[in-house]
Amino acid sequence: MITMLRKTLAFVVLFILALWGLQKASSSGYLSAFDASPENLNLSVQSENNTVIVEWELQGGSIVRTLAGGRDAVILVYPGWVEDGEGSWLVLGDAENLSVALNGESPRNLTIIYHPFQVLASNGSAQAKLRVFVVPIDFPSTVQSGKIELKLVTYYGTCNNITLDVIYFHSMGKGDYRDLVLPLSVDFGKGFPILPGFRSRFNLTIGASEVPNFLSSAVNARYLGNWIDEPKGWLVVKTVNVTVCPPKTS
Numbered sequence: 001m002i003t004m005l006r007k008t009l010a011f012v013v014l015f016i017l018a019l020w021g022l023q024k025a026s027s028s029g030y031l032s033a034f035d036a037s038p039e040n041l042n043l044s045v046q047s048e049n050n051t052v053i054v055e056w057e058l059q060g061g062s063i064v065r066t067l068a069g070g071r072d073a074v075i076l077v078y079p080g081w082v083e084d085g086e087g088s089w090l091v092l093g094d095a096e097n098l099s100v101a102l103n104g105e106s107p108r109n110l111t112i113i114y115h116p117f118q119v120l121a122s123n124g125s126a127q128a129k130l131r132v133f134v135v136p137i138d139f140p141s142t143v144q145s146g147k148i149e150l151k152l153v154t155y156y157g158t159c160n161n162i163t164l165d166v167i168y169f170h171s172m173g174k175g176d177y178r179d180l181v182l183p184l185s186v187d188f189g190k191g192f193p194i195l196p197g198f199r200s201r202f203n204l205t206i207g208a209s210e211v212p213n214f215l216s217s218a219v220n221a222r223y224l225g226n227w228i229d230e231p232k233g234w235l236v237v238k239t240v241n242v243t244v245c246p247p248k249t250s
Helices: 002-027 062-068 211-219
Strands: 041-048 051-058 072-084 090-091 094-102 115-122 127-140 145-155 160-171 182-188 199-206 234-245
Touching: 041 127, 041 160, 041 234, 051 072, 051 160, 072 094, 072 211, 090 182, 090 199, 094 127, 094 234, 115 199, 127 145, 127 182, 145 234, 160 211
Parallel strands: none
Antiparallel strands: 041 051, 051 145, 072 090, 072 127, 072 160, 094 145, 115 127, 160 182, 160 234, 182 199
């Protein structure tokens, strides 16, 4: 009886050590060859009625993703405000509502978290100081599918056109940091209070040295567990043009 208990205990210890080893190997990227790749991501982005709709499905690597215990993120980037020259900010597109549904669950509304950047855009004859907003939505890497809806709104009785970038980041524990160049654009409505009809295409560039912090703030946005300092993996960027109009009045 004692011999049997010892064998059972030894098996349990070996199993725990093997599982721990696999988890460490997965989280460090040593099993990345068996993880999901960008080719396994089906990412759809569209806009309608002031709302950006993001849907995705990530197939493959489920065992590695479960062992690694990482966190992924969808990051929405868009020019939302413009300075009027007197220190006040006018709204091009302001986030009114954010809903998220993961793995086919019912949508739930989330508090909107902003990380702002200031960018100077030019059309050759005029300049506009813009505030570009970064809205992160983080979730466990084991999530296989999801849907995000971000509703934007503006005012002043005119519609504005903006470009919104959608970044999907998948954590693998392995990868290089490079400059992240995000193409954006603005097209002020004809009735906008300042620079009516202003159009400009520009880039928001996150330098390679800043990317670790940029990704870390995204994957840790709402998670209260272990903080991930330098998430590594791959990312995919898609853009969508959004027409943002004032609320309809009856």
